[in-house]
Amino acid sequence: MTDEKLFIPILLGTNRKDRASEKVAALIAAHIDKNREDIETVIVDVRDFAFPIDNYGQDIKGQFPQWKETMMDADGLIIVTPEYNHGYPGPLKSVLDLLHHTEYGNKVVGFAGVSAGPWGGARVIENLLPVVRELKLSAIRTDLLFPFAQKGVENEGTEERIDGFLTDLSFVGKSLKWGRKNIT
Numbered sequence: 097m098t099d100e101k102l103f104i105p106i107l108l109g110t111n112r113k114d115r116a117s118e119k120v121a122a123l124i125a126a127h128i129d130k131n132r133e134d135i136e137t138v139i140v141d142v143r144d145f146a147f148p149i150d151n152y153g154q155d156i157k158g159q160f161p162q163w164k165e166t167m168m169d170a171d172g173l174i175i176v177t178p179e180y181n182h183g184y185p186g187p188l189k190s191v192l193d194l195l196h197h198t199e200y201g202n203k204v205v206g207f208a209g210v211s212a213g214p215w216g217g218a219r220v221i222e223n224l225l226p227v228v229r230e231l232k233l234s235a236i237r238t239d240l241l242f243p244f245a246q247k248g249v250e251n252e253g254t255e256e257r258i259d260g261f262l263t264d265l266s267f268v269g270k271s272l273k274w275g276r277k278n279i280t
């Protein structure tokens with residue numbers, strides 16, 4: 097097993113004004129910076145992608161070189177997704193669709209779901225699973241769920257849940273990193 101640090105960016109999946117997802121992304125990033133010597137992170141915000149209206153997907157990835165570079169360097173991804181009508185926001189899918197196996201292949205992914213209702217984004221995460229599978233990202237079992245997000249995203253036990261999620265992410269991330277290096 098490798099002891100090298102993992103680089104796992106956080107993809108903030110909505111551009112909505114007053115988004116609670118921004119607080120969730122910041123909370124996870126702060127937890128990593130403070131508590132996890134095994135992980136480095138950066139927040140990638142879907143707001144920073146100015147998409148053209150007349151093209152889509154890998155055809156336009158050249159317009160977003162920083163995203164490609166970030167994912168080439170990355171060992172995985174944390175996706176922070178709000179639940180919008182039980183699905184994921186369009187801008188999140190647009191960012192994910194820019195890249196493919198070259199950038200995502202055999203890397204780990206974990207989800208943080210954010211919702212106004214009681215399910216904490218469990219439904220949107222289920223809807224994202226087939227998407228990440230097609231991108232050749234390997235999803236961990238543990239999700240971070242943030243229900244009733246308008247009331248705040250930090251509750252009793254939140255830090256422990258984030259840490260458990262990161263421990264799962266780190267184990268699979270390190271295993272896949274070893275595999276990418278050593279299995280041809």
Ligand SMILES: Cc1cc2nc3c(=O)[nH]c(=O)nc-3n(C[C@H](O)[C@H](O)[C@H](O)COP(=O)(O)O)c2cc1C
Pocket residue numbers: 110112114115116117118178179180181182183210211212213214215245246
């Ligand atoms: C278009 C739209 C659809 C939504 N659909 C749901 C839903 O299906 N279930 C739910 O619990 N909340 C729903 N919400 C509320 C969001 O989950 C809520 O905004 C939450 O705070 C997480 O998203 P945020 O980062 O945009 O704040 C919806 C919000 C929008 C804007």
